[in-house]
Amino acid sequence: MRRLTEVIAERWPDAPPYAGKFTEVVPHLTIADGQDDGVLDEIEADVLGELPFASRVPSVDLMVHDGTKWQERVAFALRE
Template structure:
């Protein structure tokens, strides 16, 4: 959710259980944390422009997510992409199914604009960082605070207002 502008939206699963392990690092090393985004696993970014989200879209999102059951995800390890440190959810298949369901309904919204072939569900801790020593330090500290489990029971629609990300709506998963 980097390089955002006013009117962009995303669909995310908040993971409040992650905050004790990653909160201080995200605040320091993840720009979107400073823009109001809590620890999360992205379901889809970017989604539709905020100006295109009306009651019909909100109703459809509720229907799409309501067909998926809530689930638990464990976070036991860190992973890396170039310049990025993340936590890997296990299992990741339920997150993938949520993404696939949204893209099936709105095929014009491929994950990350189609930039990556098969996006990997992850909880970003640090991004756009080329300081290997700092990444190592963060990873060692976070690893010492793992594992934890999160209950996933909803997906949130967030929108960027030009400065910060704002929560727009939560969509419950089936119990």
């Protein structure tokens, strides 16, 4: 995922990841956001026992934020 991010940033330098706010982009998976602390604690306890994990990624989605929520703009299939 790190290399994919680098390639995309090289291809479209006028649109850097996170608007260029970070010098290094660390790939991550957001599982939950904005829930109460109790809910987040429960999710963390459930997930910790499953890490690390491996997965195949058949596609990536371009997400855009409209000021209120994130929406998928387009999906790109990846080659195997």
